[in-house]
Amino acid sequence: MNEALNFLITGMANGFIYSMIAIGFTLIIKCSRVFNFAQGEITILGAYIFYAAIVQFNLPLPIAILMTAVAAVFLGIMIERMLIRPTIGQPILSTVILTLALGGVLRSLMILIWGQDLLSLPPFFPKGGVHLGQVVTLSYPHIFFFAVSIVLIVLLGIYYSYTRGGLAMRVTADDIVVARLLGINVTRILAMSWAIAALIGGAAGVLLTSVTGIHYGAVEVGFKAMTVTLVGGMESLAGVIIMGPVLGIIETMVAGYIDPLLGGSISEVASFIILLIFMVFRPHGILGWKTIERV
Amino acid sequence: MLRLVNVEVKYNEVVLVLRGVSIEVPERSIVCLLGANGAGKTTTLKAISGILSAESGKVTDGFIEFSDQRIDRQDAERIAKLGIFQVMEGRRVLEHLTVEDNLKAGALTRKDGKIKEDLQKIYDYFPRIAQFRKKTAGYLSGGEQQMLVIGRALMGNPRVLLLDEPSLGLSPLLVQEIFSILEKIFHDSQISMLLVEQNAGIALQISQHGYVLENGRVVLEGSAEKLKENREIQEFYLGLSELGQRKSYREVKHYKRRKRWL
Numbered sequence: 001m002n003e004a005l006n007f008l009i010t011g012m013a014n015g016f017i018y019s020m021i022a023i024g025f026t027l028i029i030k031c032s033r034v035f036n037f038a039q040g041e042i043t044i045l046g047a048y049i050f051y052a053a054i055v056q057f058n059l060p061l062p063i064a065i066l067m068t069a070v071a072a073v074f075l076g077i078m079i080e081r082m083l084i085r086p087t088i089g090q091p092i093l094s095t096v097i098l099t100l101a102l103g104g105v106l107r108s109l110m111i112l113i114w115g116q117d118l119l120s121l122p123p124f125f126p127k128g129g130v131h132l133g134q135v136v137t138l139s140y141p142h143i144f145f146f147a148v149s150i151v152l153i154v155l156l157g158i159y160y161s162y163t164r165g166g167l168a169m170r171v172t173a174d175d176i177v178v179a180r181l182l183g184i185n186v187t188r189i190l191a192m193s194w195a196i197a198a199l200i201g202g203a204a205g206v207l208l209t210s211v212t213g214i215h216y217g218a219v220e221v222g223f224k225a226m227t228v229t230l231v232g233g234m235e236s237l238a239g240v241i242i243m244g245p246v247l248g249i250i251e252t253m254v255a256g257y258i259d260p261l262l263g264g265s266i267s268e269v270a271s272f273i274i275l276l277i278f279m280v281f282r283p284h285g286i287l288g289w290k291t292i293e294r295v
Numbered sequence: 296m297l298r299l300v301n302v303e304v305k306y307n308e309v310v311l312v313l314r315g316v317s318i319e320v321p322e323r324s325i326v327c328l329l330g331a332n333g334a335g336k337t338t339t340l341k342a343i344s345g346i347l348s349a350e351s352g353k354v355t356d357g358f359i360e361f362s363d364q365r366i367d368r369q370d371a372e373r374i375a376k377l378g379i380f381q382v383m384e385g386r387r388v389l390e391h392l393t394v395e396d397n398l399k400a401g402a403l404t405r406k407d408g409k410i411k412e413d414l415q416k417i418y419d420y421f422p423r424i425a426q427f428r429k430k431t432a433g434y435l436s437g438g439e440q441q442m443l444v445i446g447r448a449l450m451g452n453p454r455v456l457l458l459d460e461p462s463l464g465l466s467p468l469l470v471q472e473i474f475s476i477l478e479k480i481f482h483d484s485q486i487s488m489l490l491v492e493q494n495a496g497i498a499l500q501i502s503q504h505g506y507v508l509e510n511g512r513v514v515l516e517g518s519a520e521k522l523k524e525n526r527e528i529q530e531f532y533l534g535l536s537e538l539g540q541r542k543s544y545r546e547v548k549h550y551k552r553r554k555r556w557l
Contacts, residue, residue, distance in 0.1 A: 183404035
């Protein structure tokens with residue numbers, strides 16, 4: 001029983017990371033229908049930049065965080081300006097392929113600069129954790145994961161639902177022609193979506209690699225987040241926020257209970273099995289937009 | 296205030312849709328633009344609001360002027376900020392947003408703090424949509440959606456409202472209702488309207504001036520009174536016979552009597 005509870009907590013902590021990366025997918029899909037296959041690379045690049053700031057340049061933690069944030073936002077805006085904006089008006093598929101290529105370039109760039117070895121960030125958290133009752137241990141990194149991801153997600157949610165900028169983003173997501181007719185600068189919305197996606201993705205990358213260490217292979221977390229996006233519903237922020245922890249829990253549960261029985265790492269593919277099932281039976285995900293039909 | 300001079304529009308650099316259209320919308324007036332399908336009415340509106348580029352259309356000759364400023368080379372965003380708001384054909388509500396968010400979206404270009412009062416004003420004009428404030432706009436009925444998109448455009452404090460077939464697909468009663476509200480809005484405020492309609496009868500009722508568009512050209516223009524008296528208009532747009540009575544379709548051989556303007 002206590003084992004299960006611990007799996008639950010670990011899974012949820014990982015899951016919020018997936019949610020953060022998935023939010024990046026969703027924001028970009030909403031305003032431009034583009035599926036950004038480079039999201040995993042952007043995530044890990046954020047972690048590498050943070051590593052460079054704190055280990056290689058030896059900057060104090062607050063400045064390193066600030067620098068990483070600025071670099072991530074800059075990266076997002078540059079990608080939008082230089083690669084995405086010129087392809088507006090071309091078929092969506094060509095832009096999607098472009099993000100795939102961008103992912104490859106970013107990955108080799110990471111190998112070129114930081115090599116193929118596993119780099120590790122200095123430990124920020126003391127060992128151990130807070131004991132809840134007798135059986136459940138909440139380790140310090142997990143507490144931190146929860147805190148940072150929930151704060152970021154809530155801030156984004158508030159921005160998206162209650163501010164004028166958020167409203168402009170929602171209008172653009174719904175109907176881009178109407179958005180232009182209402183005086184919304186849609187290219188700026190697009191740039192902003194990329195910036196937020198890179199920022200929140202980079203933050204997720206830092207959190208994730210603070211435990212696992214940084215390696216370019218970690219970009220595959222992007223595929224996990226992709227599953228979260230598709231199963232949660234491509235256009236629904238709420239869907240991906242819920243689906244992240246759910247998927248994280250399923251993964252750790254499978255790793256804890258099924259893997260030992262079968263002797264393989266089913267947990268690695270569990271999310272993809274779920275994805276396949278959803279794609280067949282509920283292709284718009286749990287909360288994605290169905291076309292509104294009036295009866 | 297808004298002036299189109301010899302505007303020519305081509306799509307994909309080959310398809311000539313407008314062949315030199317000149318239209319003027321003076322300050323504080325309702326001007327209607329009549330014509331059959333494919334005459335170029337919607338294209339005229341799109342040329343004004345600047346969204347032709349999204350369909351690879353372009354103003355290739357002539358110019359469009361708004362308060363002595365040329366606008367035919369400007370972005371749609373900029374034109375909206377100048378105070379020209381288009382209500383597109385076919386009730387383009389923001390389906391997944393609530394009614395209130397739809398209206399607030401209309402006011403995104405505004406910087407003044409009077410949005411709350413204006414929201415109330417819109418609800419007063421359109422009491423039907425007031426009861427659905429928190430409802431998802433995609434589920435409103437056709438008439439309510441039309442009211443919502445008109446209200447949304449009004450939220451931007453427009454100086455000119457471009458209306459593309461507000462009567463499309465609505466019952467005669469609802470059409471009456473919407474047009475009487477439009478008339479009321481016109482009397483209460485300072486805005487001008489350019490009204491594109493197939494329903495010539497009701498369009499000529501509320502407008503002061505009208506243009507008839509055929510094949511990308513203005514073939515007839517005049518005050519609404521004069522147009523209503525015009526025999527061609529009566530026969531082809533209002534469906535009246537020479538005696539001013541309803542026409543019996545039995546007497547008409549459409550294929551022979553199709554009017555050629557030029």
